[in-house]
Amino acid sequence: MLRRVRIVLWVACAIPLLALGAVGILEITQRNGGVEALPGAGIGGPFKLASSTGGELSSDELKGKPFVVFFGFTRCPEICPTTVSDISTWLDALGPDGKEIKALFISIDPERDDVASLKDYLSSFNDRIIGLTGTPDQIAAVAKEYRVFYAKHPLKDGDYTMDHSAVIYLMDRQGKLAGTLSYGDQTSDALAKLKRLLGSA
Amino acid sequence: MTRFFAAAITAVPTLIGALTLASMPQSAAAFAGAPAPLRAALADPFRQAAMEAAEFQAGSLRIKAPWMRATPKGAAVAGGYLSITNAGPEPDRLVSVASDVAGSVEVHEMKMSGGVMTMRPVADSLEIRPGATLELKPGGYHIMFSQLRHGLSEGDKVKATLTFEKAGKVEIEFAVGGLAATGAGQMNHKM
Numbered sequence: 001m002l003r004r005v006r007i008v009l010w011v012a013c014a015i016p017l018l019a020l021g022a023v024g025i026l027e028i029t030q031r032n033g034g035v036e037a038l039p040g041a042g043i044g045g046p047f048k049l050a051s052s053t054g055g056e057l058s059s060d061e062l063k064g065k066p067f068v069v070f071f072g073f074t075r076c077p078e079i080c081p082t083t084v085s086d087i088s089t090w091l092d093a094l095g096p097d098g099k100e101i102k103a104l105f106i107s108i109d110p111e112r113d114d115v116a117s118l119k120d121y122l123s124s125f126n127d128r129i130i131g132l133t134g135t136p137d138q139i140a141a142v143a144k145e146y147r148v149f150y151a152k153h154p155l156k157d158g159d160y161t162m163d164h165s166a167v168i169y170l171m172d173r174q175g176k177l178a179g180t181l182s183y184g185d186q187t188s189d190a191l192a193k194l195k196r197l198l199g200s201a
Numbered sequence: 202m203t204r205f206f207a208a209a210i211t212a213v214p215t216l217i218g219a220l221t222l223a224s225m226p227q228s229a230a231a232f233a234g235a236p237a238p239l240r241a242a243l244a245d246p247f248r249q250a251a252m253e254a255a256e257f258q259a260g261s262l263r264i265k266a267p268w269m270r271a272t273p274k275g276a277a278v279a280g281g282y283l284s285i286t287n288a289g290p291e292p293d294r295l296v297s298v299a300s301d302v303a304g305s306v307e308v309h310e311m312k313m314s315g316g317v318m319t320m321r322p323v324a325d326s327l328e329i330r331p332g333a334t335l336e337l338k339p340g341g342y343h344i345m346f347s348q349l350r351h352g353l354s355e356g357d358k359v360k361a362t363l364t365f366e367k368a369g370k371v372e373i374e375f376a377v378g379g380l381a382a383t384g385a386g387q388m389n390h391k392m
Contacts, residue, residue: 078280
């Protein structure tokens, strides 16, 4: 009798604990798409997005080559055009040494930034800057992989602007985060980081 | 019996681990480095260029060096920058800005916080106190031109009308610099 009560009590105790544990694991897996949840580690991940150069660009095509990734939108008056412009200047300055490096401008405003508008926008810059867009779900997935925050902020007359992370990620040949650059960084510092990125195995 | 015991023992650390991981911040704010001070850009030797300071007057207000960047092809928006010095004894306010080049012109403020950029229309008109200078510059306040009617190229001049509460209306002209200009009179710094 006593033995049976003890068993029932243990079961009563173990079931909710196991259930909570399972829910917790599921929750983490969903939040991170199965990627490690350590800050700084696990930045980046696979993607396949519509490219301003035509067709789709998949992260598989970048394997073995260093690349630069940043997120923005074309209806951004300041930080996005300046960032694109800075990266363009850096890529120009690297010259032929830097021809391996591609820079990906991923739109966090996929409803308005289609492939054609990205292609137009980027035609003013170094041709190794590739614009990527996709469905809202695809963009949400890639932003999550890169730990990028973005949110719509309504303006008057149904217009809106986007709040978004402004970091520029430097990804190494393994597709792992090697460093970051920021809006307004000195050209000389940026070039030093990009050269290190190129030199790394 | 033993199995239940083992299960309970396993579940507890799993649960604790799960809760710890789940409470980690997910936004880029957790990782993205602090933005470098924008002032650094102005001292960047790659961006040196001659200054050419246009000046406009409205009562006791002096509007200096209005400038904009050239826009990438197809861009729908552009930012305009200038400084306003109040040489008079009374405060004044920048009430509105209008220009034929855009469907909508407003004063906006850009902010960076934890690596995240936000941009908002200013809630109230900007005040220019006596003796003070109001700076509209990259990384802060700017005049936001939306629904651009045409692209802006280096060397263009963009006409606009500023309306002040006391000084009234004044016609000004923005000088368009390069795509990456950081100040008035700057040509494209591309090498």
